Amino acid sequence: MTAQPAFRPDEVKHLEFLQTVIARHANTSFLVKSWAMTVSGAFIAVATRGPSWKTAAVAVALAAGFWLLDSYYLRQERRFRTLYEKVAGRAQLPPFTMDAEQYGGPVPWREVALSRTMLLSYGVLVALDTMTVVFLA
Known part of the structure; x- marks a missing residue:
């Protein structure tokens, strides 16, 4: 079994760039989840104080919007992870490419939005x- 040669400094830097983007997407996804919980909880608290199904309906719409937004960031993160794996596996890619859409591989929206975590x-x-909403209507 032959050992793979060490990464060149430019390859290491490329991997660092990709890792930074992956970390940023993961952090943004976490922030979106925390905002979704906070905003939804606030709307439901307001809706149950002065019973208003309209306010609760806004909470449903906001939660669905946050779901879509978080799905976008998770999808991007998965694309960059695939690109990272290709760079680490020394696939033939343009130097320092950050085009995860073209080189990262397909990541279906439905698969992401309906993942267990989401x-x-x-x-x-x-x-x-x-x-x-149903209870207050």
């Missing part, structure tokens, strides 16, 4: 908000 985060949130 369903547990946003599916539960949307379900609770919807139950509040």
